[in-house]
Amino acid sequence: MKAWEIQESFGISHLVQVERPDPTPGPYEVVVKMTAMSLNYRDLMMVTGRYNPRQPLPLVPLSDGVGEVISVGAEVTQVQPGDRVAGCFFEHWTCGKPSREALKSSQGGPADGMLMTHKIIHENGVVHVPAYLSDEEAATLPCAAVTAWNALFTEGNLRPGETVLCLGTGGVSVFAAQLALAVGARPIVTSSSDEKLTKLQALGISAGDCINYRNTPDWEESVLSLTDGVGVDHILEVGGAGTLEKSLACVRFGGNIYQIGILAGVTKDMSVIPILRNRVRVQGIYVGDRQSFDAMNAGIAQTKIQPVIDRVFDFEEAPEAFTHIEAAAHVGKICIRV
Template identity: 45%
Template sequence: MSFPKTTREYYYTKIGSYENLKSREAPLQPPKSFEVLVKTHAVSLQFRDLMVSNGKYPAQLPSELVPCSDMAGEIVAVGEDVKGWKKGDRVCANFAADHVHGDPTPEIQATGHGASAHGVLTQYKVFRPHSLVRIPDHLSFEEASTLPCAALTAYNALWGPVPLKPGDIVLVQGTGGVSIFALQFAVASGAVVIATSSSDEKLKIAQKLGAKHLINYKKKPEWDKEVLGITKGRGVDHVVEVGGAGTLEKSLNAVRYGGWIHTIGFVAGPGNGQDNVILQSIFKALTIRGIQIGSVAQFEAMNRMITANPNVTRPVIDKVFPFEEAVKAYAHLESQAHVGKVVIKVD
């Protein structure tokens, strides 16, 4: 069996800016007996990728890091000892290669693609089979590339220790990748979604995707009071908290007694009133739960849910860039002009 001997990949000449990304032809070793070789078809970008590029992501990075965590591709070679996979299978790699099930650990964190470990912005990559998940048949490679981080984070948030149920009210912040998937998954499950954004145009998209209530937080900066008005003072069951310190105080006000705030990001920047977190969490008996993507087992469960609800859960892609324009894709993500996901077509 013949194997490609090289792969074209992106790497950082130095950390500090995505402008330091360069492409090169790198040698490629054939898979060992317990490995598979995957041809990458598409890669999607995350806010995390911007943090890695500017040196603000809290991880020890290998030199000349190959970036990105989220890919979809096709198996082109299978090691002789590998069971359950064959050439031609369409797959995604899990965000952290060794997070098969259960809670994350420091050892699992060290296998996170695109930061602690080299990532997937490359034409070919060798994987251990336990890190791979089959792509739902109805999704394209571009659509499937959005699943490993954004979709699985949203799924992990809403189906945690107290799973989402029909009739629950979910607050999603903004229209980035995680928030859009959380909106779609909540709608698929019969929940009611309140969506916030600084843009009426983006809110119209959220409405088309099934959001029942819309709040422009530029026009209504006290959006937490708007949420309490919509819920008749009760508050929401789940907050998908992507803003961080800049929005947490209002999320504490907007969540119901005994509710859940799922902390995922910090795109809103610094905020005030953080001394109130402990008091509010006790007073309202609420739970603040940090979300760190998810496991292979959760990924497989999520894909079953996506397959059962194909119309309302189809990934929203803002723009697809060719492989040669990866740096432009980063710039588009940084602009925050997107709704949904930014994807790089590799092949």
């Protein structure tokens, strides 16, 4: 079997393709012949050493992948050869509150990830994926879609008619906008680019609800005026420290901010007063468990959400896929096909 590893030191240029022995499953494990993967911003951070500079190497990157089960251990009951499955972001967080140990089972760091042709996974760490999706589409789900789902539904109890602010046009934000549309909520989307915003309008997002944050640095004012001064009900905060102050300025009284990402930085000197004065709920999100992945799959199979894929690379072109996500010119997800 083949795998891509980051060897010796971090950096996209240090990704090396290697041969590894074909895997044999343990009693509760399955071997998945991988057919497609997708990239997340986290994977880029992992490969470049910004996620965890102390991550032991070599490491096989990528948390998200889909494939066909080709062999199972003697005690496996939940899947069988021939099943099409996706790996869960956390191999050992099945449901409920996670233990610290379960959170260490995240794929693509610290555990070896999906960028390989054959992957051994515990049977608790895989889910069946909706039949209507292609392998590449299904491979977009484990991290970005589950994160957006957990923010909006597990934590947020999103209702029809509510407003959802999605920052930027990357994987998490585009899924959030699609999930909002699917339940009759109203997404408001920001982006650095009019061209990207035009692509999102094809999904059904109103042109009037698209804000270019480059041209409109005070985008929080635009969000307030789009909501008649009330503010939005839900914000998926993928920017982090660099955008949180603005998010706090345009969330409604008693609204929800899901703290998800750090695209715009991790630290900032800022006032916490708006959080308490406006009774804002700031909820940290860390992807989610297998149970929520299954629940989301049922939800998207019903609504037939079509994941937005910017570009698909071949397995042999994996480093180029990382260069593409680094350029941040994409809308939605970037995939790799084996």
